[in-house]
Amino acid sequence: MNSPFQFGKTVSGFAFTNRKEQLRTFTENLSSGISSILISPRRWGKSSLVKKCMDEVFEPDNTYLVVMIDLFRIRSEEEFLEIYATELIKSSTNKIEELVVNIREFFTILIPKISLSVDTINDISLSFDRQELTKNRAGILDLPQTIALKKKKKIVICIDEFQNILNYKNSDLILKDLRSSWQNQEDVTFCLYGSKRHMMSGIFNDSSSAFYRFGAVIFLNKIEKQYWIPFISRAFDNTQKHIPDNFCGEIADLMGNHPYYVQQLSHIVWNLTENIVDPSIISTAMEQIIEMNSPFFIREFEALSSSQINLLKAVCYGEKHLNSIENLHKYRLGTSGNVSKNKTVLMKQDIIDIINSKVFFIDPVFEQWFRNNILS
Ligand SMILES: Nc1ncnc2c1ncn2[C@@H]1O[C@H](COP(=O)(O)OP(=O)(O)OP(=O)(O)O)[C@@H](O)[C@H]1O
Ligand SMILES: [Mg+2]
Structure with a gap:
């Protein structure tokens, strides 16, 4: 039987719990055109929250186009412009023939090479002449509004690990150009999130930064114990095992309500349990979770x-x-x-x-x- 607990990737459906209030605020902001910034330490659930909001609210809404960009592996301004242009153009349609037409329409100066391995939109990649990219930065940054007007839609652009831009050469200048382009795009709303709290705070809360007061900043918190208890209990019940509520609470306490680790410890406890959880299982699971993670900790410690x-x-x-x-x-x-x-x-x-x-x-x-x- 598959474990009802998931960790290490964005979660949705049965593996997602709570966040109702944050989801509501977030949705209200974005749909009123207020760009939103989501900050929390690593693995507290930013990507899952944004994905849920997009999957449930903006993707099904025909008046919106959703663009998801992850800057995790994007190391330079050129790569940023390339992925930005590619994801924007891909979101403009889900038909390949139309995509080719859109590329001709939207890229009049800077013509990309298209590579198409399998015939779905997701497998398409565009590549540009790197030097031309930076020369055409302004046009690329303005692309969302151009697409929004042509398609008569609003656009929500979600950018994960946004703080990575600070590592690019001339990051101050890039941020300045991004801000001046983005703040004039009436039909485009941005959702910017990242896990380096001090870097994100520097970008959005520091009065000398180009992105000062760009949008509503939300500090995502952990998920409180009161939500973990029914979540863990139900997951056991659904898989024909049982865990008393006090042990659900203990798992949340031991992991300080940290979303990733609560799911990981619950998974280990679930795995060790045949029918019903007892105290010895919790302590064995605790030893195992420390043991499993210790190679990383040793490296970190050294x-x-x-x-x-x-x-x-x-x-x-x-x-x-x-x-x-x-x-x-x-x-x-x-x-x-x-x-x-x-x-x-x-x-x-x-x-x-x-x-x-x-x-x-x-x-x-x-x-x-x-x-x-x-x-x-
Ligand atoms: N709403 C939620 N309900 C239950 N578990 C969650 C929730 N949000 C996050 N988690 C748990 O935390 C893990 C990390 O979530 P996610 O990848 O969304 O976090 P993140 O903040 O984007 O992390 P990173 O900073 O590493 O990108 C998930 O794999 C899941 O185990
Ligand atoms: Mg993430």
Whole structure:
């Protein structure tokens, strides 16, 4: 029997829970033409939320075209322009003959090479002369509004891992051009999301950034325990196994409500269970989840300096004032300048996050591994 729990990819249908409020706000914003920015640490559910919203609201609505772009592997401005143009043109139709007509119509100066391996739209790729791409940047960036007008539709463009643009050469200039083009496109709304919280916040909340106040910023939270309990319980029941509610709550607690890990731990518990969950299964599952992930944790740990390790120890002990003379001394954290620098480095590496000046581990299983192996 297949596991009712899924992790490591965008989830939908039975594997998706809650997010009703965020979904509503998000849908309302986008349909009133307010661009939306979604920020959270890794694996809290951004891509799943955006996909659900598109699949259920905008894709079925004939007045909209939806464009999905993932910048995860896109390393330069040229590649960005190429994928942007390609995905836009692909979304303009689902018929190949019409696509060829659209390409002729929309690309009058910059003519792409079309490669078509199998005859579905998804397998088509367009390639452009790289140097010509940057020369025609303005035209490409304006393409959505051009398509919207010709097709008499509104367009929603979803861009995942948007903060990657900061790694491109001349990123400031690119962001400036994107903003000035995008803010004039009346029929186009953008949904921009990404997992590097500090980078995303820098782009959208920093008054010196071109994208300052570009749209409504939503910080996606984890999924609360009250939603996990019925979700986990139902998933067991549907697969002829049973888990008492207190164990569902324990799974959520152990994983700090982290969506990816709650699903992973639930999956392990489900796998170990023949009929009904008992306490020994939960503890075995906990050992297994740490064991399964430990190769990544060891690699992550080996890259840390000793003062960074000491800082993480102080976080584990719940110290609130890492800069106090007493704690600098007690945990050998170096100077308070070192503490600030290490916090920034650990944040950039997605190891810790700071919300309302509280420092915490982003990864609850790494924290547990660290407590078991480093603290003790
Ligand atoms: N609404 C949800 N209901 C249940 N599980 C969820 C939900 N959202 C996310 N998850 C769990 O978290 C995992 C990660 O989700 P997703 O890929 O959408 O997150 P993300 O924030 O886009 O991650 P990344 O930053 O790595 O791109 C999913 O595979 C699933 O296990
Ligand atoms: Mg994602």
